[in-house]
Amino acid sequence: MTADAPAPEADFDRHNAKMAKKKASRDKIMASKQGEKGLVIVHTGTGKGKSSSGFGMILRCIAHGMPSAVVQFIKGAWDTGERRLIEQNFPDLCQFHAMGEGFTWETQDKARDIAAARKGWDKAKELIRDPNIRMVLLDEINIALRYEYLPLEEVLTFLREEKPEMTHVVLTGRNAAPELIEQADLVTEMTLVKHPFRGGIKAQAGVEF
Template sequence: MTEAVETADANARHAEKMKKFKEAKDKLLATKTDEKGLLIVHTGAGKGKTSAALGMVFRHIAYEYPVGVVQFIKSPDWDTGEAKLLRRFPELVTLQVMGEGFTWNTQDRERDIATARAAWEEAKQLIRDDRHRLVLLDELNIVLRYDYLPVDEVVDFLRSEKPDWKHVVITGRNAKPELIEIADLVTEMTLVKHPFKAGIKAQKGIEY
């Protein structure tokens, strides 16, 4: 058998395989007809939780859907790339940067609790507001991990007051089991390798 014939046979087998694959996919997709507002959780030790969530935010902006973003840990003093870009769309984005930095910076539990409470009250208003199609609660998992907010309160609110059509995305390591249980979509970022361990510091455009 010549090389040309072997190639033609391989291409024919591939085409037949992909045809059957497409038929199966089309059949499956035809059964997926519902739409709803999703509760999405990005957690895990790997990098990319906020970055992936911001990808959804920017998709909404591209479709001119209003979004709300509450950052629970990042401080207004931090000069982040996402804040710079989001502020270019004031008609579509409500951005609330309400943290005071990492917990080891403040070293004041009562102050951290008060800051978390203020950010959560703002988050509830954005979720209740009919204007915003998606609300990102960046690093809320960290706040819950340190018990700055009661997880039962957060879960109860999301169950009872999140509009059925609204997407809510929550990021941060160590997501509470109670939150994972009620979520529609949960992604765990797995740490395989990180440049920090090789002595490389956080860099603009990658970490912030």
């Protein structure tokens, strides 16, 4: 048989049989998954895409007509595409609260950073407690926790004891605390393989913000 010749009919039969077996197995697994609950979701790691993934979930909520909210702990001073899109087109479905003032090396004022983080966390608690809001994105809160702008145990206790049963909370930012990872329902770690910044390329609209 030449390289361009079609595969023998037996190959297609084996493939179809394999896929049928796989589908039956997947259907059995899916049939056993009937529960629903509000999830604590963590996106962390050194790779790009943590906030982007969180905003992707927010847009899914918007598409389903599910009220949602965003609290930005670090990037609040940035004019981002996500913020423009949500505030200009979906303010009735998604509240957007930009509470941060930039990264800590930009403000160079720890007391100011702590005050901004506390203000953001107070707003986050208010939004999470609202049973009408189905998802709250806490963008870059892991950075605020890492620098101890917020007490980690306070955040963990609130999520464990006060989050409504069906509310999803997404926490993004690198260096998520091990305790947060342990408590979360879904954790994804973005791994850095290659980044144009190392080659002298600056952050660009549509890619980074």
